[in-house]
Amino acid sequence: MLLPLALSASAVLLLGSASIHTLSLQGHLRLQAAERRSEAADWLRSAAQAFAAAASGEEACLLPWPMQAWDGGVVGCTAADPARLRSGVLAERRWTLRDWQPSGDTGLLHLQLDDGRRAAFRLSLNPEGPLVLGISEPQLQGRVNGEVAS
Numbered sequence: 001m002l003l004p005l006a007l008s009a010s011a012v013l014l015l016g017s018a019s020i021h022t023l024s025l026q027g028h029l030r031l032q033a034a035e036r037r038s039e040a041a042d043w044l045r046s047a048a049q050a051f052a053a054a055a056s057g058e059e060a061c062l063l064p065w066p067m068q069a070w071d072g073g074v075v076g077c078t079a080a081d082p083a084r085l086r087s088g089v090l091a092e093r094r095w096t097l098r099d100w101q102p103s104g105d106t107g108l109l110h111l112q113l114d115d116g117r118r119a120a121f122r123l124s125l126n127p128e129g130p131l132v133l134g135i136s137e138p139q140l141q142g143r144v145n146g147e148v149a150s
Helices: 002-054 058-062 067-072
Strands: 087-090 093-103 106-113 117-125 132-135 139-143
Touching (some): 002 093, 002 117, 002 139, 067 093
Antiparallel strands (some): 087 093, 106 117, 117 139
16 A cells, blocks of 8 residues: 555656756756857847948948948949948957948948848937947847858
8 A cells, every 4th residue: 555655656756856857957948048149149249339340431431321332332432342341250250241221310230140140230320421329239130041141
């Protein structure tokens, strides 16, 4: 009579222990995912700051124009090099400009890291002249699988 009771108690303890272990593992995995998102956001934020820094020199005259117009030669921007705004390197990570769409005193910036992670930023522009005044928090867009930024 005691054997079935002992087996039942052992089974309950075993299931309880497995449940606690599963919950702990899920919490750990969520924490790791949050850390990876935070790291990606930091890298992408740094890439946006690098874009803004590159756009503060001769290339600032390109800011009022969408990225697609840069290759045609923007009037008054003969000294600008669009390639400086299209990509760069931060430490060991390469970033690539996916798109730039200005709209008045703001612009929508899309960047991608060499590992495929992407984000969008809203940039505040100086209405008196082409200059980046502020960068929003990144809107993470996930990772592009099988595509590497060039």
